[in-house]
Amino acid sequence: xxxxxxxxxxxxxxxxxxxxxxxxxxxxxxxxxxxxxxxxxxxxxxxxxxxxxxxxxxxxxxxxxxxxxxxxxxxxxxxxxxxxxxxxxxxxxxxxxxxxxxxxxxxxxxxxxxxxxxxxxxxxxxxxxxxxxxxxxxxxxxxxxxxxxxxxxxxxxxxxxxxxxxxxxxxxxxxxxxxxxxxxxxxxxxxxxxxxxxxxxxxxxxxxxxxxxxxxxxx
Amino acid sequence: xxxxxxxxxxxxxxxxxxxxxxxxxxxxxxxxxxxxxxxxxxxxxxxxxxxxxxxxxxxxxxxxxxxxxxxxxxxxxxxxxxxxxxxxxxxxxxxxxxxxxxxxxxxxxxxxxxxxxxxxxxxxxxxxxxxxxxxxxxxxxxxxxxxxxxxxxxxxxxxxxxxxxxxxxxxxxxxxxxxxxxxxxxxxxxxxxxxxxxxxxxxxxxxxxxxxxxxxxxxxxxxxxxxxxxxxxxxxxxxxxxxxxxxxxxxxxxxxxxxxxxxxxxxxxxxxxxxxxxxxxxxxxxxxxxxxxxxxxxxxxxxxxxxxxxxxxxxxxxxxxxxxxxxxxxxxxxxxxxxxxxxxxxxxxxxxxxxxxxxxxxxxxxxxxxx
Numbered sequence: 001x002x003x004x005x006x007x008x009x010x011x012x013x014x015x016x017x018x019x020x021x022x023x024x025x026x027x028x029x030x031x032x033x034x035x036x037x038x039x040x041x042x043x044x045x046x047x048x049x050x051x052x053x054x055x056x057x058x059x060x061x062x063x064x065x066x067x068x069x070x071x072x073x074x075x076x077x078x079x080x081x082x083x084x085x086x087x088x089x090x091x092x093x094x095x096x097x098x099x100x101x102x103x104x105x106x107x108x109x110x111x112x113x114x115x116x117x118x119x120x121x122x123x124x125x126x127x128x129x130x131x132x133x134x135x136x137x138x139x140x141x142x143x144x145x146x147x148x149x150x151x152x153x154x155x156x157x158x159x160x161x162x163x164x165x166x167x168x169x170x171x172x173x174x175x176x177x178x179x180x181x182x183x184x185x186x187x188x189x190x191x192x193x194x195x196x197x198x199x200x201x202x203x204x205x206x207x208x209x210x211x212x213x214x215x216x217x218x219x
Numbered sequence: 220x221x222x223x224x225x226x227x228x229x230x231x232x233x234x235x236x237x238x239x240x241x242x243x244x245x246x247x248x249x250x251x252x253x254x255x256x257x258x259x260x261x262x263x264x265x266x267x268x269x270x271x272x273x274x275x276x277x278x279x280x281x282x283x284x285x286x287x288x289x290x291x292x293x294x295x296x297x298x299x300x301x302x303x304x305x306x307x308x309x310x311x312x313x314x315x316x317x318x319x320x321x322x323x324x325x326x327x328x329x330x331x332x333x334x335x336x337x338x339x340x341x342x343x344x345x346x347x348x349x350x351x352x353x354x355x356x357x358x359x360x361x362x363x364x365x366x367x368x369x370x371x372x373x374x375x376x377x378x379x380x381x382x383x384x385x386x387x388x389x390x391x392x393x394x395x396x397x398x399x400x401x402x403x404x405x406x407x408x409x410x411x412x413x414x415x416x417x418x419x420x421x422x423x424x425x426x427x428x429x430x431x432x433x434x435x436x437x438x439x440x441x442x443x444x445x446x447x448x449x450x451x452x453x454x455x456x457x458x459x460x461x462x463x464x465x466x467x468x469x470x471x472x473x474x475x476x477x478x479x480x481x482x483x484x485x486x487x488x489x490x491x492x493x494x495x496x497x498x499x500x501x502x503x504x505x506x507x508x509x510x511x512x513x514x515x516x517x518x519x520x521x522x523x524x525x526x527x528x529x530x531x532x533x534x535x536x537x538x539x540x541x542x543x544x545x546x547x548x549x550x551x552x553x554x555x556x557x558x559x560x561x562x563x564x565x566x567x568x569x570x571x572x573x574x575x576x577x578x579x580x581x582x583x584x585x586x587x588x589x590x
Contacts, residue, residue, distance in 0.1 A: 121270050122309050124296035126323030127372060136322075140313045 003195060006173045007180040010089055014164075014176060015157035018096035022104045022153045025097075027146065030108035031134060049106075051099045051163075060166025063095055067167070085167070092168035092176060096157035099164075103156045104149040111145020112138060148211045155207040159200065225376055225408050228276040229266045233259055239273075239432040245376070245408040249398070251419040251440065252412045254429035260412040263429070264378045267410070268303055269296040280375050302369030303378040308361040310353040316364045317349040323372035339367040342404060343397055359390025363397060370401055377401070379411040383418055395421050416444050428452055453580050458502040459539075459549040461580070462486075466493050475521060475574050483546030487521035488577040500580045505539060505551035507576035511569040512560050521574040528566045531557065542570055 032038070033045055051059055067085045068074045077083040085091040115138050123133045139146065161178040170179050177196055184193040225245035233239050239259040243250070252260050265271040266286075267278055275288040280301075285294045310319050320339055324332045340346055343363045353361055362382050369377060379398070383391050399422070402409060413419055419426055419440050426443045428436040436443055436452045443452070453461055464478035464486060475487045478499055486501075493499050514523060526544030533539075538557055542548045548570060562568065 116309075118305070118307075118309055119311060121268075121296065122303070122305075122311075123322070125268060125270075125299070125301060125303055126368070127297045127300075127326070128322075129297060132325075137311060141311075 003192065004173060004180075007175050007177045007196075008199070010092075010174065011158055011177045014089060014092045014096055015154050017093045018100060018157040019150055019154040021093065021097040022101050022157075023146075023150050026101055026104040026108060026149070026153075027139070029101075030105045030149075031112055031138070033105070034109045034112035035138075049102045052102045056099065056160070056162025057166055059098060060095060060163040063091075063098065063163065063167050067091065067094065087167075087169045087171065089168065089174060092164050095163040095167040096160050099160045100153035100156035104153040107145045107149040107152065108142070111142035111149075114145070115141045144215050148215045151207055151211045151214075155204055159204065224279075224281070225410075226277070226279040227263075227267060229263060229273045229278070230275045231262060231266060231271070231273045233262060233432060237432050239263065241427075241429065241432070241434055243410070243427055243434070245410060246425070247406050247408050248424040249402055249409040249411060249422050251423035251426045252410060252429055253414065253416075253419050253426050253443075255414050258429045259432045260414075260429055261380055264303070264380050264410065264412055267376075268301050268378055269294065269299050300372070300375045301378060302372070302374030302376070303380065304362065304365045304369050304382045306381045306384060308353065308358075308365045308382075310356075310361055310365055310368070312353050315350050315352055316345065316356065319353070319364055320345075320349075320367045320371050322368060327372075335371055335373075339371050342370075342400060343367045357390065358386035359393055362386055362390065362394050366394070366397060366401065370405060373405075375407060377405075377407055377409045379409065381412055381414070383413070384415070398422060420444060453502040453578070458578070459505040459551075460503040460508075461500065462503075462546070463498055463500045466491070466495050466497050466499060468495065480546050484524050484544050486572075486577065487574045488579065489574055491579055501577045502580050503548070503572060503577050505549045507572065508542075508548060508550035509571040510540065510542075510550055510552060510556065510560060510562075511571060512567075514569050515571065518571070519573070520571045522570075522572040522577075524570045524572075526568060526570055528562055528564055528568055530564055531562065540568075542568060544570060 029044075029048065033041065064086060065071065066073060067077065069078065069086070074086070077085060083090065085094055119137050119141065120133050123137045128136065159178060160176070161182070164176055165179055168176070170183065175183070177200055181193050181196045181200070184190070184196065225243075227241070227243040227245070229239060229241050231239045237259070239262055241259070241263055243252075252263060254260050262271060266273045269285065272293070273286065273288070277287040277289070278285040280299075284290070284292050285299050286292060310316075311322065314322070317336065321332055321336055324335060327335070340349065343366060345363060345367060348356060348360055348364065353364070356364065365382070383394055386394065395418070398409070398411075411418070411422055423440045426437060426440050427434050428443060430452075462480045464480045467477045467479050467485060469476050469490060471490060474490045476489070476491045476493070476499075477485055477487055478501075479485045488499070488501055491499060509520070514525065524544045526542045526548075528540055529543045529547065530541040531538060532541070536554065538552055538554055540550045540552060540557075540562065542550060550570065556562075560566075560568075
């Protein structure tokens with residue numbers, strides 16, 4: 001049996017892109033939730049955390065409706081930016097990012113909250129702007145939480161099934177490992193399913209082990 | 220000539236019972252803000268630095284307005300150019316000593332940064348510490364790096380929030396010496412918060428005594444601490460013997476007033492104009508009481524009282540002897556004196572006190588100033 005490497009490559013590609021997206025969007029979000037007071041704070045917090053509780057298929061359905069060709073956003077993305085998301089690997093990135101965002105924001109927020117406000121005040125007294133304070137004091141002191149969150153988000157993106165299946169579908173060889181496992185099992189190709197399951201299991205354990213080592217088990 | 224003064228007036232409600240209401244004028248020397256914990260010292264510094272916002276008042280620094288409630292002026296911390304050192308050193312744990320010190324000079328040209336860093340290294344003897352992170356520095360070293368970090372960007376005012384209390388004896392002496400050097404080298408006003416009379420005496424050119432949110436006394440350390448003029452100041456500066464006594468007679472020729480401590484001995488204190496039968500409060504430092512085994516004669520001291528040692532309390536190298544002469548007195552002596560006098564609880568002892576060591580205390584209303 002020859003194992004098609006494409007689902008593995010595609011999964012890693014999607015997970016990496018999604019993690020970059022999550023860190024770029026999630027860091028300001030985590031900082032705002034940790035340090036700022038604004039009227040919609042609890043609502044934003046509840047929305048960011050939704051993927052942890054609602055069924056992945058429901059989340060996928062929302063994304064499909066939001067990004068599809070029938071909506072303003074979907075048409076804008078496709079016509080103006082040439083960005084076709086639904087049923088492409090890029091859609092998989094969006095799906096994985098939304099699904100894994102809370103896994104980054106939660107530890108990143110508590111790590112930022114754990115940075116003593118006095119350090120930030122010292123930096124301000126030494127002439128630093130707010131942006132400089134975040135860049136040179138807050139984030140470097142919160143780095144363990146940020147890295148741990150990013151690794152968890154990466155692992156979640158790798159393992160996503162429901163949301164990705166709804167948004168990206170499964171066309172030909174272009175599918176993620178999770179979807180490939182499901183399909184192998186449905187077509188009774190157990191040898192193939194076993195190998196993929198073993199790879200995913202070893203990888204997931206390695207990821208969590210490295211997070212635990214990095215943070216001393218604190219996150 | 221540039222205006223080099225610092226004018227501070229701050230009012231802020233600290234809690235439901237305590238209102239901070241201070242007014243300070245600082246010169247380019249070292250001013251001490253002295254008071255016990257909870258008196259509002261740290262809040263005062265935080266308001267000056269811009270970490271906390273007063274309810275009303277103003278802060279003016281060399282002619283610049285940092286805060287003014289009347290005009291609504293509020294300069295953000297980064298524009299105040301104020302240096303500050305803290306009780307917990309608050310060095311950035313992720314940066315080396317070198318990067319900590321350079322942190323406030325980020326907008327300076329590289330060359331100028333390096334020169335200033337070298338200056339700081341010389342001033343605070345930091346050479347071997349530069350590449351270490353705070354976790355690998357001792358308490359005293361951390362405070363020196365903290366001081367260098369605060370001073371490096373050439374602040375216009377240095378605030379010190381009890382920086383000495385957390386470090387060991389040796390480190391304390393070094394830091395005091397370094398603060399003195401900063402004063403001489405930089406010529407900037409320093410406002411130093413402490414509850415220790417020793418630090419205040421060692422560093423201060425001027426002392427403000429803060430009690431329950433108000434300045435109750437100010438002056439040179441010697442004036443304020445050696446002759447506390449009022450009751451709350453005497454308590455703050457740890458005058459251990461405070462008595463209320465009834466005036467028995469005046470002797471203008473001798474320059475003394477004779478008073479009787481209620482149910483206790485009579486005392487000769489400096490001449491006062493209180494009416495006979497009226498009451499006086501006076502304070503006597505534990506350090507100003509002389510002890511002898513036997514009554515002595517032919518000395519200038521006006522008060523020689525016989526009593527018994529009630530208790531001996533040791534605080535390291537300092538010993539407090541409680542003496543019962545009808546009323547209790549506390550005398551502070553060194554261990555050698557205990558040995559040479561052979562003192563123990565129950566020993567009879569003679570207590571010798573100069574009239575001039577008895578400081579008459581005004582029973583002041585709160586907030587009055589003794590200058």
